[in-house]
Amino acid sequence: MARNENGRIALVTGASRGIGKAVAARLAADGLFVVGTATSDDGVRAIDAHLGGTGAGVRLRLDDDASVEAAVQRANDQFGAPVVLVNNAGTTSDGLLMRMSPDAWGTVLETNLTGLYRITRPLLRGMTRARWGRIVNLSSVVARMGNAGQVNYAASKAGVEGFTRALAQELGSRHITVNAVAPGFIDTDMTSDLPDFQKQAMVVRTALGRMGTVEDVAAAVSFLAGDGAAYITGEVLHVNGGLYSG
Numbered sequence: 458m459a460r461n462e463n464g465r466i467a468l469v470t471g472a473s474r475g476i477g478k479a480v481a482a483r484l485a486a487d488g489l490f491v492v493g494t495a496t497s498d499d500g501v502r503a504i505d506a507h508l509g510g511t512g513a514g515v516r517l518r519l520d521d522d523a524s525v526e527a528a529v530q531r532a533n534d535q536f537g538a539p540v541v542l543v544n545n546a547g548t549t550s551d552g553l554l555m556r557m558s559p560d561a562w563g564t565v566l567e568t569n570l571t572g573l574y575r576i577t578r579p580l581l582r583g584m585t586r587a588r589w590g591r592i593v594n595l596s597s598v599v600a601r602m603g604n605a606g607q608v609n610y611a612a613s614k615a616g617v618e619g620f621t622r623a624l625a626q627e628l629g630s631r632h633i634t635v636n637a638v639a640p641g642f643i644d645t646d647m648t649s650d651l652p653d654f655q656k657q658a659m660v661v662r663t664a665l666g667r668m669g670t671v672e673d674v675a676a677a678v679s680f681l682a683g684d685g686a687a688y689i690t691g692e693v694l695h696v697n698g699g700l701y702s703g
C-alpha cells in the first residue's frame with residue numbers, strides 16, 4: 458500500500474460522507490496516508506474509491522467495543538500506527554426531552570462520547586511511541602449555544618469539549634496535542650432533513666449569511682492536524698460563520 462512522504466498516518470472516523478469525507482480528502486492532499494471509517498461495506502468501498510492510493514477504508518461502529526477493537530487492529534497491522542486521529546463520526550436522534558426515549562439518549566451518547574473513549578484510548582500508544590500526535594475532535598456549536606430538541610446531542614458534544622481539555626493536559630508532555638473543532642450549521646446529510654424555514658432561520662442568524670461547507674470545516678481540521686498548530690492544545694476552534702461567539 459502506498460505511503461505518504463512524511464510517513465504520517467491519519468485515522469478519520471465517519472469518512473464515508475459529509476465533513477469526514479472532506480477531512481479525509483484534505484488530509485490526503487496534505488500528504489498523509491488516510492484510513493477512513495464507515496459503518497458499512499459499501500461505505501468502506503466508497504472511501505477506497507474516493508481516496509485512491511492516498512488512503513483506505515475500514516469498517517467501524519463506535520457504539521460496539523468489538524468493532525472498534527477490530528478496526529484499530531486492522532489499521533495498525535495493515536497500514537501502521539496512526540499519529541493523527543480525527544474523531545469526526547457522530548449521530549443525532551432529536552426530540553424534546555419530555556418525549557426522549559432511553560434509546561435516543563443512549564445511541565447518541567454511546568456514539569458521540571463513549572465512542573470517543575473507545576477509539577482514542579487504544580491509539581495513544583502509537584502516538585506516545587512516536588512522541589508526536591494530533592487528536593482533533595468534532596464538537597458542535599450547540600455544545601455552547603444549546604438547541605431545543607437536542608439535549609442528548611448537546612450533552613454529548615459538551616462532553617467532547619471536556620474530554621478534549623482534560624486529555625490535552627495528560628498528553629502535552631509527549632508532544633501530542635488535543636483540540637476540538639466546533640462547526641456551526643454545515644450542509645451535510647445531518648442537516649438536510651431540516652425544513653427549509655428552519656435552515657433559513659439559521660442562515661439569517663449567521664453573520665456570514667450562508668451555511669458552512671464541508672471544506673470550511675476540513676480546512677480547520679487540517680490546520681490543527683499539522684505542524685503549524687504545534688503550540689495549540691486543549692482549544693475549541695469555532696467554525697460557524699459568526700452564528701455564535703461565546
Ligand SMILES: NC(=O)c1ccc[n+]([C@@H]2O[C@H](COP(=O)([O-])OP(=O)(O)OC[C@H]3O[C@@H](n4cnc5c(N)ncnc54)[C@H](OP(=O)(O)O)[C@@H]3O)[C@@H](O)[C@H]2O)c1
Nearest residue numbers: 471473475476495496518519545546547597640643645647
Ligand atoms: N453538519 C453539521 O451541521 C454539523 C454541525 C456541528 C457538528 N457536526 C459534527 O460533525 C461531525 C460530522 O457530521 P456530518 O454532518 O458530516 O455527519 P453525517 O453526514 O451524518 O455523517 C456521519 C458520519 O458518521 C458515521 N457514523 C454515524 N454513526 C456511527 C457509528 N455509530 N459508528 C461509527 N460511525 C458512525 C457515518 O457513517 P456511515 O456513512 O457508515 O453511516 C458518517 O460517516 C459529527 O460529529 C457531527 O456531530 C456537524
